[in-house]
Amino acid sequence: MTRLSLAIPSKGRLKEKSEEWLASAGFPVTQIGGERGYQAEIAGLGDVEMRLLSAREIAQGLVDGSLHAGVTGEDLLHDLAPVGESDFEVVKRLGFGGADVIVAVPQAWVDVDTMSDLEAAGAAFRKAHHRRLRVATKYMRLTRRFFAARSVGEYRLVESAGATEAAPTTGSADVIVDITSTGATLKANGLKILTDGLILKSEAVFAISPGAAWSAEAKASLGVLFAGAAIKPKELIEKI
């Protein structure tokens, strides 16, 4: 990968806002094959491999070094990085796509408001049911790290494929770790956020991959992008 390999989300508001941000920096993106295509071109950066991918694929690509740079959610970067923040480098927080990753439990659990209440409930649950309390989430690593740091061990993770907030109602899990912006969906599903259950305040970020193979050409394209987007480049480019 000699050319700069750059990715933005392939659909929805994240895509529109990413395109707006790049266009305002002087690098308009045009899609090849119309609105439904997954290939694109970007002007003003020289020969660049421009890709439209899901936010999760972009985060994974940045972490494993198969992409040089891209726009994705902070939540996904933190969750997919095996080691942690050294696996990626957030260059700029973009001010859109904001949401919180939180721990929520049924509102009916009037005895559980904090993470340590949850730990106590989990231990009692294990005694009564001979299995651990289940926590449904798409954020397996983030959840494990947060729960460990808060000394909560009495739980089992259930990987959720979607509609995580419905898990307590359907009975597949009691606790969820999910993303929320207003909390309305949680409320509608009979759930409440624990008072110390904020794992991460996430937003869309422009991030680069320190582990990718960086050619002089890729660095040069990145330098042009930094200049257009008014990012102070020196320190960051030295890192890669």
Add this chain to the structure above:
Amino acid sequence: MTYAAVVKAARSRFEASGAEPVNPAYILPSDIPLELSGEAVRARLCVFTDHRGNEMVMRPDLTLPVAGLEAERLASGTNGPKAYCYAAEAFRLPAADGDPMEFTQVGFERFGRESDPTEDAEAFALVHEAVRDCGVVPVAIATGDLAIFPAFIDALGLPRVTADLLKRAFRQEGGVRALVEASPAPIEADLVPTLEAATPEEAETAFRAALAERGIPLIGTRSVPEIIAGLRARAAALAAGGVPDKVREVIGALAAVNCTAAEAADQLDAIAVKYSLPRTSSAIDRVARRMELIRELLPEVKAICRFRSGFGRRFTYYDGFLFETLGANLAESRPIASGGRYDGLVSGLSNGKANATAIGGVVRPDRVLRAKGRGA
């Protein structure tokens, strides 16, 4: 010595102790480590899904499947002490780059003997002799005793809920700090009738009424009596006024114990005396007696053997004496040998159907070679 010679040297030592050589199942249902030890261990487990979608793991050590063998043996009605040994592969995801995903453990597990200082010292000596047979001289030995923290907490006379919370938190990465600093939240007014109800039925009625008033649906797999029990536990913690200063001080003093193994019992005893906790004496005596026996068996380890009160608190199923032997050329996180007591594991694996005291130890041949300055 070659790799094979190191494996043979350690294995011969364990076989000579009368243990039966075994090679148990490579693959276990993921429930075994995860229900037993919690999600914290998942980060290191080689997990895969079988054709029906069941989550399975490659054995992360030999202790788990060997303890499984012993639980089966006991459940089939055979009693009496039993010892197993092995030289077999275990599988873990790397904690750091360069850690192998597949590695050999040469070890032994002994079940059903007296859980006492003599047995602790003998198991320790067996590992130490195996290390010596491999031709390597340890640079340090770290020891601890996971029964010490619970003994101090029990001696403090806290409400059961608080004591249990502290004991569990001690074994987690975050430790007990957040817990001892937290102040319990008050009980909301509409829930007071639930707590003051005369019978469990009335409490349940009051609780359901409070939920209905708030417009809250009853979802999740915790039952109403379980939630009410949680509410009562919280009220009890509130009545006790949170964690008293004395408890904070004792936990702080305990956390600071990091000394030669020979000094450990005296340091623990000084804390027990200062805070008037005589009920800790049997746990402390055991630390003292065990170290005396180890020094009689192996006079040469005195100079390199240390004791730390928090040592091994995150080693999931261990619950008593434990140790790690460190070699040259290797970080502290990569011991050449280790071992410890896990009296609760057989019961945990069999849902209480079987019960056996247990202690074991392993040598890591790959690291032994590194400590001797050879191999990668």
